[in-house]
Amino acid sequence: MRTRVKICGITSAQDAAIAVRHGADAIGLVFYEQSPRSVSIDQARDIVAQLPAFVSVVALFVDAESAWIESVIEQVNIDLIQFHGQETAEDCSRYGKRFIKAISMREGIDLVTVCAQYEMAAGLLVDSYQPGIPGGTGNVFDWGRIPKDLNRPVILAGGLNKDNVEAAILAVKPYAVDVSSGVEWDKGRKDEAKIESFMRGVIKCQK
Numbered sequence: 001m002r003t004r005v006k007i008c009g010i011t012s013a014q015d016a017a018i019a020v021r022h023g024a025d026a027i028g029l030v031f032y033e034q035s036p037r038s039v040s041i042d043q044a045r046d047i048v049a050q051l052p053a054f055v056s057v058v059a060l061f062v063d064a065e066s067a068w069i070e071s072v073i074e075q076v077n078i079d080l081i082q083f084h085g086q087e088t089a090e091d092c093s094r095y096g097k098r099f100i101k102a103i104s105m106r107e108g109i110d111l112v113t114v115c116a117q118y119e120m121a122a123g124l125l126v127d128s129y130q131p132g133i134p135g136g137t138g139n140v141f142d143w144g145r146i147p148k149d150l151n152r153p154v155i156l157a158g159g160l161n162k163d164n165v166e167a168a169i170l171a172v173k174p175y176a177v178d179v180s181s182g183v184e185w186d187k188g189r190k191d192e193a194k195i196e197s198f199m200r201g202v203i204k205c206q207k
Contacts, residue, residue, distance in 0.1 A: 002206045003169050004176035005199065006058060006155065007183060007190070009037030013050045015190040022192075022199045026056035028082065028178070031064065031072055036187035037180065044076045058082050058100065069095060080122060089118050098122045100155065104129040105141045115152045124150070125178055128158035140164065143171045162197035169205040177202065 007019040008028030016027050029044045030037045039047070048057055059078040061069055063085030072078070073095060083092050084102040092099045101118045103109060106129040115124065126146060128139040140159035153175035156168055161182030169177065183198050185191040 001175075003174060003202055005202055006056075006176055006178045007180070007195065008058070008060065008157075008178055009035075009180040009184070009188055010047060010190070011037055011039055011043065011188040013047045016047050016051060018190060018192045018195060020052060020055055022195050023203070024055070024195075024199070025176070026058055026080075027051070028058045028060050028180070029076070029078070030060045031068070032060065032062040032084070034062075041072060041075050044072070048077050056080060060084055063087065066094070073097065082125065084125075084127075089120065092118065093120055100125050102127055102157075105145060105158070109145075111145075111147055111150055115150050118152070121152055123153040123155045123175060125155040125157055127178075143168060146172055148173075160198075162194060162201055165198055165201040166205055169202065 004025040005023065006026040006028055007024045009030055010016045010019065010027045019027055029039050032038055056079045057077065058080045059072055059076065060082040080100055081095060081097050082100040082102060092101060099121055100123045101121045102125040103114055104127055128141045130139060146154060154172065155176045155178050156172050156174040157178035160168055160177055160179045165177060179198060183190055183194040
């Protein structure tokens with residue numbers, strides 16, 4: 001099975017087009033004001049309007065108010081919600097959208113238990129843990145902490161880049177990989193050469 005790719009923290013239609021041109025299966029739009037990769041509803045609508053068919057749009061929230069999430073859903077044509085905070089399974093399930101639950105790999109996390117708690121999730125995104133920062137840290141965690149027999153699709157994140165994505169895929173065999181800072185020249189600004197190299201690494205693992 002091939003490894004899917006989501007490029008997160010897209011802030012412009014130009015960067016979205018670059019990601020898609022090099023083979024990304026999904027893009028991530030961050031609706032979290034404290035992030036340097038945050039987008040407004042108008043920005044998001046412009047990005048989505050220019051995407052071709054068969055590219056999934058993932059809206060990322062961090063412990064957001066229900067009204068804000070509902071407003072985004074009503075105005076932006078998204079496919080999935082990614083919950084990147086402390087949201088419960090009930091919180092994640094209330095919007096009538098398929099969802100991904102992000103799990104920060106802090107000490108003591110039991111992913112088997114988490115899978116049971118979020119059994120309705122379309123996937124678990126496992127990410128590095130850094131206090132006060134919900135994602136996009138550029139840090140790698142110990143991939144050996146991910147059990148091989150989880151019953152949810154694993155989306156691997158956390159410090160991935162062109163230099164380590166092959167090793168990550170071979171070690172974890174994830175359903176998908178998620179990259180943001182690893183393909184940027186500045187926060188929220190994607191680098192085409194880095195995206196191309198990253199995708200080349202993913203493709204090499206399919207052979």
